[in-house]
Amino acid sequence: MSTCGCCGTPVAPVPVAHRPGLSELALRIGTHRTFLADMRARLSSADLPALASLTTHETPDPAAALLDAWAVVADVLTFYQERIGNEGYLRTATERRSLLEQAALVGYRPRPGVAASTYLAYTVDENAAPVELPVGARVTSVPGPGEVTQTFETAEPLVARHEWNRLGVRQARPQLAADVVAHGLVLSGTTTRLAVGDALLLDLGLALGLTPARVRAVEADPEADRTTVTLESWSGAHLADEVVRATVRVLADTSAFEVDPGGATATKVLGALARVEEGVRAGDGSSAAAVSAALEVTRRELEVARRNGWTRLATWLEESVLRLGRVLPDGTTTTRPGLLAVRRARGDASDPRRSAPTPCGPTAAA
Structure with a gap:
């Protein structure tokens, strides 16, 4: 098709259509050339008989020059209209202000710039x-x-x-109860005189009393001047499971805190504690996840109790959060260092509780 305008066929506006995912949108319905050609074509249109006597389309002619001027105006307008249209979408916008205005539509406000x-x-x-x-x-x-x-x-x-x-560089940190039951007891020095099968009494700082344990492995590290002692409970079960079970047993006794076990809050927390004990009995490693879930439930209920002024419930829940945090692996809840005490059980090795404990030579490495 000729675009000179002599054939009388309009060439503008140009149809606009886009497929999804484009990085730039072509929104111009015409350019200077197409607008000028379209206006020249309409000069010979039957709809405008008064212009039939205008036979020249050369630019020096005032009428043709006027058409050229309006073609320039249309070209400029469509150029900026295309840019404005592209600024209306995240994928095609190039101006920072456009992105800020679009983000503001959903209530998002970028943070200010931060220096390196x-x-x-x-x-x-x-x-x-x-x-x-x-x-x-x-x-x-x-x-x-x-x-x-x-x-x-x-x-x-x-x-x-x-x-x-x-x-x-600091190469050690204070031991917590969760560290001992999960990864073993770290002692300073390498001459601990401990052997596999030796009995130890542990005070893990959890208000559970002395916990009997047996040495399962002793690994000395002369370069770091420390010894890692892997422990198991006296019954042969995993020490961590024994500590978790004892903790749950203490917290489940709501009578010690004068809390009604039938209340809505107590029911939720006791249910979470019961799932912890089920995870320990299952022995499939699910007890840690159950402790984490119970800790989350207890924290939420503690906020409710404090907000409503339920003093007794709050006391029980605070104690629950503290104790569950201390037995959670990887030290999710921070506890005071120095709570760990270790004693070697003397006398009859069949039951470490039969003899009075004496202080163990090595101390926990800090």
Whole structure:
């Protein structure tokens, strides 16, 4: 089809259709060329007989020049209309403000920009007194190939001492009850004189009294100067299961906290504790997940009890959260360090409770 306008066939507007997933939308219904050709074609249209005497379409003619000017106007308008249309979709928008306005439609507001940050290590001369580094102290990076030097400023004041020039990496942490029952007891030194089958009495800091245990394995680490002792319960079951079972038994006794076991809150928590005991009996490793679920239920009910001023319930639930957190593996709930006490049982090895315990030589590594 000719686009010169002489044939009398309109060439604008151009149909617009898009398939999904495009990175850019073509929304222009025409350009300067198509608009001008369309207007020239309409000059010879039968619908406009008054223009039949206009026989020239050359640009120097005032009438043709007017058509050219309006074609320019239409070209500019459709160009910006296409850009505006593309800014209305996340996939096709190129302006940051467009993205912000679209996000605001669903109540989302981006966080403000955050400057880059890094950690600094200062070395102080051994003969120097403590040095105070003020806020805003500048430090520049050493650029690599093709990189640019970056300047950083300290965000907080710092007192630097030469004693801190070579701080070693912390290689140990305080032992918690969950660490002992899940991964074993870590003792300082390698001359523990413990052997497989030896009896130990553990005070895990869970208010469960002394827990009898038997040494299942002893692994010395001379390089770290410590010994890991793997334990099992006196009955031969997994020590963690024994501790969890004892904890559940204590918490399930609501009479000690003067709590009605038939109440709605108590029923929910006792049900969660019962599922913990079922997981321990199953022996399929589901007890840890059951403890985590019971801890979540107890925390929710504790918030309700505090909000409503249920003092007795709150006391019981607080104790439950504390105890369940301490037996949950991986230390989900932090407990005070130093709660662990270990004693070697002397006398008749058939029952470690028959003899008075004496302090064990090694102490727990911190």
